[in-house]
Each structure stands twice: as structure tokens, then as C-alpha cells.
Amino acid sequence: MARKFFVGGNWKCNGTTEEVKKIVTTLNEAEVPSEDVVEVVVSPPFVFLPFVKSLLRPDFHVAAQNCWVRKGGAFTGEVSAEMLVNLGIPWVILGHSERRALLNESNEFVGDKVAYALSQGLKVIACIGETLEQRESGSTMAVVAAQTKAIAEKVTNWDNVVLAYEPVWAIGTGKVATPAQAQEVHCELRKWVHDNVGAEVAAKVRIIYGGSVNGANCKELAGQPDVDGFLVGGASLKPEFVDIIKSAT
Numbered sequence: 001m002a003r004k005f006f007v008g009g010n011w012k013c014n015g016t017t018e019e020v021k022k023i024v025t026t027l028n029e030a031e032v033p034s035e036d037v038v039e040v041v042v043s044p045p046f047v048f049l050p051f052v053k054s055l056l057r058p059d060f061h062v063a064a065q066n067c068w069v070r071k072g073g074a075f076t077g078e079v080s081a082e083m084l085v086n087l088g089i090p091w092v093i094l095g096h097s098e099r100r101a102l103l104n105e106s107n108e109f110v111g112d113k114v115a116y117a118l119s120q121g122l123k124v125i126a127c128i129g130e131t132l133e134q135r136e137s138g139s140t141m142a143v144v145a146a147q148t149k150a151i152a153e154k155v156t157n158w159d160n161v162v163l164a165y166e167p168v169w170a171i172g173t174g175k176v177a178t179p180a181q182a183q184e185v186h187c188e189l190r191k192w193v194h195d196n197v198g199a200e201v202a203a204k205v206r207i208i209y210g211g212s213v214n215g216a217n218c219k220e221l222a223g224q225p226d227v228d229g230f231l232v233g234g235a236s237l238k239p240e241f242v243d244i245i246k247s248a249t
């Protein structure tokens, strides 16, 4: 079963109004494969979401970088899933390793967030991945499986979930996983989904790779059978993001 290639651009905590306009202009002028071939989603900081949505070409979509775990209310500084839906934001990134590490988001908390966001009608890019220490101690799959299990326990419908495998040691370091390393984890992860969720979900769910993806290394990674796209950080702020989108074909 063909899985549509997915390219996400996570702008993280970057950008001014002028820089955001420049990035969107580059994207809007780019000649890329059609929406039937590649799904493109960019994720600006919250404050720029409506602005980017209003300027961005209609075949590209936007994602928030986080949302609150439950219905909104007295939660100072948080943004609820309901608000994103109200603004017409279709996607949200949840469980990014930076939030897991810096803001102590646990597997269970991320699982709750994913379930709540889905229940409100958002589509979710759910991030998982091991640290260097975990990889070196041989526990990559155990870590990734535990992170996925915490999501799987709370999710019944996987249609609106994309899994982003992002080894922490590859994020922002320039140390990209080799195509073989990425394929190995993606394949194992799909097998885990097959055995613990079901064959149909395993065949359909997109597993994308994130961690130092750039215009030069994307093509070979994209050629791996279980790599269904990318979640791009640093390079999503640069014109080479267009080359990454083009690696879909």
C-alpha cells in the first residue's frame, strides 16, 4: 500500500516577521511535486501561525509545535487544541524531544496529548527517538517502543497520526543517521506497530525521519523503503527545504 510522502518543516523558536515572510515567499514560488505525491506541512511558532496560514500557498499546510493536554482553561501560557481547530490549523507536532528533555514531558503525558489532540480533530506528528547514551547501550528499540506504546495505549484511530522518528543525537548536530540506521529503526518500529496495533495500521502509518536532514542527504534517506518522509528543523528555514520536498520523487 502506497504511503504518501510527508515533509514537515519545524521552525522551532525561530523567526521574525520579515524572516517568516521570506521563507513563505520561497515556498510559494517553489516548483514541487503535487499534493498527490507529497504532503508538505510547515510549523512556525504559535505567534506566526495565522500569519503564515494566510500567506502560504493552499497546497501546503501548517502545524503548531505543541498544544495543551486537555481542554483549555486556567493554564497560563498554554494553547489548547480547540484554539488550533478554531483557527483552522490542521496539524500539531507533539512529543518533540526538546520538550521531552527540557520540559520533562513524559511518555504518558505525550500519549495523553496525542489522544486529546486527535479527539478534537487535529492531525498529529508524534515524535519519538533515543538519546546517544540509549543508542550506545543498545536500548534504541526499547526506548522507541515504550514511547510508541504510551501513544498506542490511548489512540484507537491512527488515520491522523504520523510517527516522526528523531534520534536525539542527530537533532541539530549535523550527525545525520545513515540511511541504514534510519531504515533499521523505521522497519523495527513498523514491525512493533504490526505486532501491537495491527497489520493495517502498520502498512498505512507514515514513519518519517528527523535529525540533520538537508538538501544533500535527503535523497538517499528518502529511498529507504520504510522512510516515508522527513521532519526537518534547521534546513526548513532555508531554501534547501525545497530540495527536501523534491526528494519525494
Ligand code: G3H
Residues within 6 Å of the ligand: 010, 096, 166, 170, 171, 172, 173, 174, 210, 211, 212, 213, 231, 232, 233, 234, 235
Ligand atoms: O523537528 C525537527 C528535528 O528536531 C530535526 O531538527 O533538522 O535541525 O536536526 P534538525
